[in-house]
Amino acid sequence: MTGDPLRQPVIDALSGIIDPETGHDLVAMGLIRSVEIEGARARVTMTTTIRGCPMAEMLRLGAEAAVASVPGITDAEVTLEWEPPWTPDRIGGGVWA
């Protein structure tokens, strides 16, 4: 739910992860596709700048750890999706949906 009080803390946690290449955080880079909260469960869908990104899995695991550390969240799941692909126009656009 987009109006859930835990949504913003989860987005804030994701904003704490800095892309080491660009210096932007995951949200500012436009790499977070969606954030869904159901009770104490958070489901996040993210992407990477290219499908074969060698850091994809490490970024996913890092995002999952950050979301799981949000008070009130007991179950965090972060998945990767690449369609439609990320483009530089996504930078600064925040969470896609």
Next chain:
Amino acid sequence: MPGKHLARWTLSWFASALSFLLAALALAVPFAPAPGAWLEGRGLALVHLLALGWLSQMMIGASLQFLPVLLARPLPWPWLSPLSLALTGVGTILLALGFIGLEGGGTGLLALAPLPLGAGLGLFLLMAGGTLLPAGGWRDDAGRPVLLALAALILTFASGGGMALAGTGGPVAISPEALPFHVGLGVAGWLGLATAGVSYRLFAMFLIAPDGGGRLRRITAGAALCLTGLLTLGLGLAGHWPAPGWLLPAAMICASVTAGLYIADIAQVWRSRRRARPEVNMRMTRPALAFLALAALLAPVAAIDGRFAEAAVFAALVGWLSGLTLAQMVKITSFLTWIQVFSPRIGKQKLPQVHELVDDAACRRWLGLWFAGAALGTAALLAEHAQGLRLAFAVLLVAALGIAREVRAIRRLAHLSFAARPPVLPPLFLPQLRMDPT
């Protein structure tokens, strides 16, 4: 799984290639032939140490790392990589010794060199082709030039092997008339087109730019196909039928057109970048591309004047390809080092950024010196000035040593504060044993 698209042996390829570069330059300072005498044994040995040992090993190492990343497809049979590295290394050393033997001392090693070299390159072709072909690389703007480059590598090796056997009286011999086409396929075909293909997507990533593509890239691929076709025709005719006089100049004009289109494409990527201040590897790509433009201007004249041919090949091999490779080596090494050391801690603590592993000013200084040496060497070849050429090699050697020192500092995290460094660092250039084998 973590790092599933990471190749394990990239830094070993880089270390081997860098060793070949330093050895070639150290030998070139006292022993480089005078301008106009580069077809002597010593000259051929130095050229092949640079083209095969340095540039080809760097290109193979980078391709095995980035083809799976760019095509999102794992490398098949990655365990062939160290075997390919060892065989290409041994083959290059035998070839260089064989060329030196042409000046007295026997040509046995020259006949032997194609065996390990062919086996090493063949293993690379299996891995690269096994990634590109199932991914439909010929439909991809970046894949097309790389596939053409692989075809050019096969032809370069076949013609070079044939000429080596001709020099030793072997059963399969290719006429020395094939030499300009062999050089064209090696420099413009294999090294040039592979660099172009990989750089299209890599530069877009480094600059945070849209992955261009489109009409200009398809026209460039058409010009590259034309270039490869003309050079292959010349190779096929050499020694059997007299090659028409227009063939080599036409191929060189085609090379210039391909280079011009490629530069225009990269300029477009540069203009559309979202990274406000490009890092040192991309800033120093501009002088490298200026050397490509210079080589493209010299190429049509090179077909009729040997002095211009030597200068064009030097500008391409040393100024463009080596300058670009050294600049990107700094970036790729820092990127891979960051992944090895810091990626398991993402989301758990504050981490340094990739560029903090690099001393930007020092890299800019050494790369600047490299380009100064490349300019001096090109000018010395044009002026037929032997001492100037040796001085250029000395300048290039100092610059290469400076860059090698910086690469070592990156691997040792020497530019980070003591507190930011982990207690145990990864090996300098060998793979980490604990890493996933894919």
